[in-house]
Amino acid sequence: xxxxxxxxxxxxxxELIANGIPEMGIDPQPALDLELYSEVARATYQVxxxxxxxxxxxxxxxxxxxxxxxxxxxxDPEERAAFEAEYGFAMPETFEDFExxxxxxxxxxxxxxxxxxxxxxxxxxxxxxxxxxQTMYLYPFMWSNGGQIWNPxxxxxxxxxxxxVNADAMVWNRRMLDYQPPGAVNAGIAENVDxxxxxxxxxxxxxxxxxxxxxxxPELRENTL
Numbered sequence: 228x229x230x231x232x233x234x235x236x237x238x239x240x241x242e243l244i245a246n247g248i249p250e251m252g253i254d255p256q257p258a259l260d261l262e263l264y265s266e267v268a269r270a271t272y273q274v275x276x277x278x279x280x281x282x283x284x285x286x287x288x289x290x291x292x293x294x295x296x297x298x299x300x301x302x303d304p305e306e307r308a309a310f311e312a313e314y315g316f317a318m319p320e321t322f323e324d325f326e327x328x329x330x331x332x333x334x335x336x337x338x339x340x341x342x343x344x345x346x347x348x349x350x351x352x353x354x355x356x357x358x359x360x361q362t363m364y365l366y367p368f369m370w371s372n373g374g375q376i377w378n379p380x381x382x383x384x385x386x387x388x389x390x391x392v393n394a395d396a397m398v399w400n401r402r403m404l405d406y407q408p409p410g411a412v413n414a415g416i417a418e419n420v421d422x423x424x425x426x427x428x429x430x431x432x433x434x435x436x437x438x439x440x441x442x443x444x445p446e447l448r449e450n451t452l
Contacts, residue, residue: 228275232283240273240282259285277379288436292367294325295423295431295441296452300340310339322452330371337406340429349406350430351422355415364432368396 231237238248240259247255263269263286270277272286300306301318311317314335319325337349353360369376374393377384404411408427410418416433420440423431424447433441442448 228273228283232275237283240285241280244282261285290434290436292364292432293435293438295433295438296325297426297429298450298452300429301452310336313339325452330368334403334406337403337430341406346427348408348422348428350403350432351407351411351414351419351428352400352403352432353414353416353419354404354412355418357415360415365397365400368400369393372396 228237232239242248243253243256244260245255247253268286268289272289273282273284275281275283302320307318314332316332318336319328339349340347341349352364354364355361366376369392372392372395374390374396376388378387407414408422411422414422416437419431419433420437422428423433423441424444431441442451
């Protein structure tokens with residue numbers, strides 16, 4: 228937002244809500260003062276500078292990375308018993324269980340289901356250097372460990388982006404390739420869809436907006452948590 232707000236290339240929505248744009252014949256637009264279901268959406272998609280109440284944008288597509296999981300493997304009694312015997316805790320069964328799951332625990336699940344001799348792997352992400360695949364899948368590893376990409380107050384990047392916590396996050400992100408199919412280092416959206424729909428992975432991290440492509444087959448839809 229800042230790249231467009233600072234040069235004046237987009238409209239100050241606060242001003243539009245309160246006064247409209249008289250020179251363009253646009254009346255005040257109080258309906259644009261949306262009551263969103265989550266403050267996160269407002270802070271992420273509308274406000275600039277960070278931490279202020281200045282509105283510059285409207286949410287269009289709050290796309291997030293979603294975890295798709297095969298229920299036939301997750302809920303198989305023999306698989307569950309073998310996993311618990313090896314790792315000491317039960318695999319999650321419900322959405323609420325997954326909410327409480329740590330990424331370290333998920334990595335153990337991915338390792339458990341990585342069976343190259345069966346052409347089965349624990350997960351699939353997106354690591355391609357094309358577009359923004361690698362960066363978008365790296366950010367969660369950075370942010371969930373306390374990393375940042377810049378200091379919004381000072382606007383400094385050096386010393387923030389290249390921090391040790393972010394370096395460690397990159398190592399972890401790279402390690403997850405150990406549980407992914409061959410060639411995953413070049414995977415993007417399409418390769419992610421193919422790996423999941425062809426039954427080559429136990430789970431997949433995919434954009435919510437691509438969700439229908441992941442479960443287009445009715446049987447696979449029923450088999451996905």
